[in-house]
Amino acid sequence: xxxxxxxxxxxxxxxxxxxEFASTYSYLSVMRIEDAAQRHGVPVIWKPFLLxxxxxALGMDNSPFVLQKEKGDYMWRDMxxxxxxxxxxxxxxxxxxxxxLLALRLxxxxxxxxxxxxxxxxxxQLNFAQDRDINDEAAxxxxxxxxxxxxxxxxxxxxxxxxxxxxxxxxxxxxxxxxGAPTFFVGTEMFWGDxxxxxxxxxxxxxxxxxx
Amino acid sequence: xxxxxxxxxxxxxxxxxxxEFASTYSYLSVMRIEDAAQRHGVPVIWKPFLLxxxxxALGMDNSPFVLQKEKGDYMWRDMxxxxxxxxxxxxxxxxxxxxxLLALRLxxxxxxxxxxxxxxxxxxQLNFAQDRDINDEAAxxxxxxxxxxxxxxxxxxxxxxxxxxxxxxxxxxxxxxxxGAPTFFVGTEMFWGDxxxxxxxxxxxxxxxxxx
Numbered sequence: 001x002x003x004x005x006x007x008x009x010x011x012x013x014x015x016x017x018x019x020e021f022a023s024t025y026s027y028l029s030v031m032r033i034e035d036a037a038q039r040h041g042v043p044v045i046w047k048p049f050l051l052x053x054x055x056x057a058l059g060m061d062n063s064p065f066v067l068q069k070e071k072g073d074y075m076w077r078d079m080x081x082x083x084x085x086x087x088x089x090x091x092x093x094x095x096x097x098x099x100x101l102l103a104l105r106l107x108x109x110x111x112x113x114x115x116x117x118x119x120x121x122x123x124x125q126l127n128f129a130q131d132r133d134i135n136d137e138a139a140x141x142x143x144x145x146x147x148x149x150x151x152x153x154x155x156x157x158x159x160x161x162x163x164x165x166x167x168x169x170x171x172x173x174x175x176x177x178x179x180g181a182p183t184f185f186v187g188t189e190m191f192w193g194d195x196x197x198x199x200x201x202x203x204x205x206x207x208x209x210x211x212x
Numbered sequence: 213x214x215x216x217x218x219x220x221x222x223x224x225x226x227x228x229x230x231x232e233f234a235s236t237y238s239y240l241s242v243m244r245i246e247d248a249a250q251r252h253g254v255p256v257i258w259k260p261f262l263l264x265x266x267x268x269a270l271g272m273d274n275s276p277f278v279l280q281k282e283k284g285d286y287m288w289r290d291m292x293x294x295x296x297x298x299x300x301x302x303x304x305x306x307x308x309x310x311x312x313l314l315a316l317r318l319x320x321x322x323x324x325x326x327x328x329x330x331x332x333x334x335x336x337q338l339n340f341a342q343d344r345d346i347n348d349e350a351a352x353x354x355x356x357x358x359x360x361x362x363x364x365x366x367x368x369x370x371x372x373x374x375x376x377x378x379x380x381x382x383x384x385x386x387x388x389x390x391x392g393a394p395t396f397f398v399g400t401e402m403f404w405g406d407x408x409x410x411x412x413x414x415x416x417x418x419x420x421x422x423x424x
Contacts, residue, residue, distance in 0.1 A: 058280060058282065068270060068391065070270065070389045070390075070391040071391050071392075073389060074389065074391070074402060074404055077401075077402065078403075078404070078408075081411070085411070177282045177285060177286065178282075179280065179282040179283050179286070180283075189289075190286060190289065191290075192286055192290070193407075195405075195407045196290075199293070199297070
């Protein structure tokens with residue numbers, strides 16, 4: 001997606017997509033963003049990060065959906081309706097939030113690769129359509145093999161520099177004011193939540209036209 | 213709006229609209245709901261309530277937008293964009309959240325009156341377009357007079373039973389799992405946030421057709 005041009009009307013601004021595999025509303029955006037961005041001619045810049053440390057920095061030792069029962073109860077009902085609206089499969093996961101460290105490290109390695117979108121969608125479906133562990137090596141290997149990702153990628157995900165990069169990217173999220181996921185940036189303009197995906201894409205497309 | 217029918221396809225389910233004059237996202241819904249509901253042939257059931265006691269019951273001694281700086285900063289930027297998207301005037305209020313006790317009590321008295329929608333819109337514009345006090349008797353009298361509301365209504369708002377009714381309605385919100393505003397109910401189905409207004413209306417319209 002990184003070489004998409006907007007038909008001679010100038011280079012569109014990219015949309016930075018900050019997401020977490022544990023996050024329910026990130027599931028909606030991961031499933032929708034590549035198609036939606038392509039319709040707007042906007043490149044997607046994938047930014048996996050860890051939501052846990054961000055919540056911790058804000059004084060929460062778990063997801064607000066776990067800490068606030070009312071909000072959590074509502075979120076499950078809302079997710080079911082949103083999935084049905086967008087035609088996405090949905091099974092409420094038996095573990096929430098699920099640790100997705102291995103999947104996130106792999107996503108860091110894939111962020112600029114052609115397999116990134118498909119990889120993220122498979123991981124999300126594992127969590128939210130099949131209720132399966134996303135921190136499991138065998139499951140990740142299965143997805144990577146299926147997508148023809150070069151052997152050795154799984155092993156590289158455990159390298160110290162990759163682990164450090166995920167921590168750095170998480171710190172960057174905090175510095176830029178991210179407080180939940182998904183969050184989108186177009187330049188310095190921030191959009192929070194799957195509900196703002198379309199607004200963010202329109203903003204990016206317009207910014208690209210103005211810059212032409 | 214209470215006698216709207218859906219063109220012979222059965223009586224549409226009403227949409228309960230739980231809102232607070234202090235709430236920024238309630239501003240968006242108050243300004244939009246009557247027109248939008250009419251397009252769907254759905255009656256609006258107005259449910260003013262106090263957000264403060266609801267937040268308190270959830271362990272927060274102020275709005276989450278005040279308690280969480282990052283979320284608050286984002287909300288102001290988002291509100292400005294949302295108002296521009298919906299063609300609504302917007303001035304960030306110098307006091308937030310504004311006490312709207314008098315306005316809420318008047319809204320209780322007006323909930324089933326023809327002047328309700330216009331009254332609520334004027335109060336919201338006072339707060340979010342003119343940055344003015346909404347707990348002020350003179351300001352409320354000005355709005356009521358302009359709308360031709362019977363004299364004596366302002367005085368009635370201070371009656372003990374009206375005060376008690378607002379507390380009861382607030383308790384009802386808590387019992388039903390409300391954790392923020394605006395919140396919509398169609399029967400027992402709950403929708404949170406201005407972003408779900410259209411979904412809630414579609415749900416209400418469909419429920420009406422199914423019940424035909």
